[in-house]
Amino acid sequence: MRERLVSALVKGEGNCPGCPNDCIKIFDNGVDARAGGLHQEAFAAFGLGLGITDTATLLDLNARCHLWGVDPVSLAFTVSFACEAAARGMLDARRLGAEPPAFGDTPALVAFLETVALGREPVRLLSEGVRRAADALGEEFGPLAMHVKGLEMVSFEPRASAGQALAYAVSPVGPRYEIVEHDIDFDPVGGWRHGLDQMRTLGTLEYEPMELLDDRRVVRTGLLVDMWSGMDALCLSLFAGPPVRELDLPGIARLVAAVTGWRTSDSELFVWGRRRWQLMRVYNLREGLRAADDALPRRFHEEPVDAGRHQGVLLDEDGFAAALRLYYRITGWDDDGVPTPETLRTLDLTWAEAHLPRR
Known part of the structure; x- marks a missing residue:
């Protein structure tokens, strides 16, 4: 073919x-x-x-x-x-x-x-x-x-890509393959050397099996979601940027400064991404979506991969629920998946609280 x-x-x-x-x-x-x-x-x-x-x-x-x-x-x-x-x-x-x-x-x-x-x-x-x-x-x-x-769903398998699975579930628009960097890029078998080099500034120092959903993967997924959300907010191509492509975080800051005159930083890129992510969450909550909608089809928890390198792998339901709870906490949401007043205040989004369901 x-x-x-x-x-x-x-x-x-x-x-x-x-x-x-x-x-x-x-x-x-x-x-x-x-x-x-x-x-x-x-x-x-x-x-x-x-x-x-x-x-x-x-x-x-x-x-x-x-x-x-x-x-x-x-x-x-x-x-x-x-x-x-x-x-x-x-x-x-x-x-x-x-x-x-x-x-x-x-x-x-x-x-x-x-x-x-x-x-x-x-x-x-x-x-x-x-x-x-x-x-x-x-x-x-x-x-x-x-x-x-x-x-x-998309054609990229979530059972063997645990960070993607989590991102599919919490994504405001559902399962899109460009929501977060794919876990294979940090996998000991399929990972990119230069990808791991760029991830060191975000706390990832070694490869990790792509199917493993531990606390480190949840934290890393949260960071990567914020990064890609920030690039989306800037209308920068995700397929040119970090952590596995030529454009690195300092390069993004230089581009923004060159185009807008705004002397920005890596840190501000993540803040922009987080603001965008929180606003989309507020919109979804206003329109009736709830924490129960942050879920994958049950088949991914019940039916294992039936062939290939990851044969037998599935998403442990209890482990996935724990990962969701941790993601909520590090993202600044309460147990119902609602951004807390402190989260909105930190991002200068206090006005958005009026659009949230009553607590």
Whole structure:
């Protein structure tokens, strides 16, 4: 497949507007030459998630998602929900209105994906995403709905990436792969030497297995969340910055000073990130989300990884609950996940307290 991808790389590389990075790879496709920008998640979601293995079909599906205006990851995970329910004998044409496709049945999957993406009957209920679809179908479908806070899961495995798992759960927008640096970067098997060098200023002095969820990992995840949140607040590409890329923390401070004239520091970057994170938490609480929503699908606690290097690994439920409690404390939230008055005061956000639920 790699050779076929390379041969389809006809337009080179691209970037988001205003960014010097070249993260976006432009591939040929049979749909629209303008829609060839591909992100790795789309291939994983359609390929690994649905069993579509034909390269040309995958590239065409990616292009179609651009034209449909839908997220390929959410679309793939929603359709995989229907595929699994059908494979388990829980969902059929009588219940859904159309025959759910089987994993790996590429022609049926492509047609079904288009129907869902465009919100067509009779499977319109799937077009609202996996959580609403599960709610509409019945309580027994809930365990198959892979989402956090209503956003479909991503293809990066949380059971073997403990810091990511924690970040997925507490993220204000659900499971996005760019919420926090991936734990593999500090793993003794897959870690980057220069990544660990940059992490030393944040208190990480040695590699740690990516599946280990101890207090140090919780603290490190909190720091990394604040760092990446700060870069988001500055509109800096996360894929240029620390801890495993060329731009380091002093470099970010110099960039901000050069562009704005504000003589800032590493410390202030973290404060900006923390303010942004707290404000998003306040917004979610105002809109009705609660601590109970800081949770992963139960399958990650009950079903171990079934193959590969991390075979047998799962997220211990009690250990994960303890990690959440510690994260709340170091982030300045109470036991209900609500930012404390002291936290808001420290960040000059006292005005936001009026938007919090009554204690």
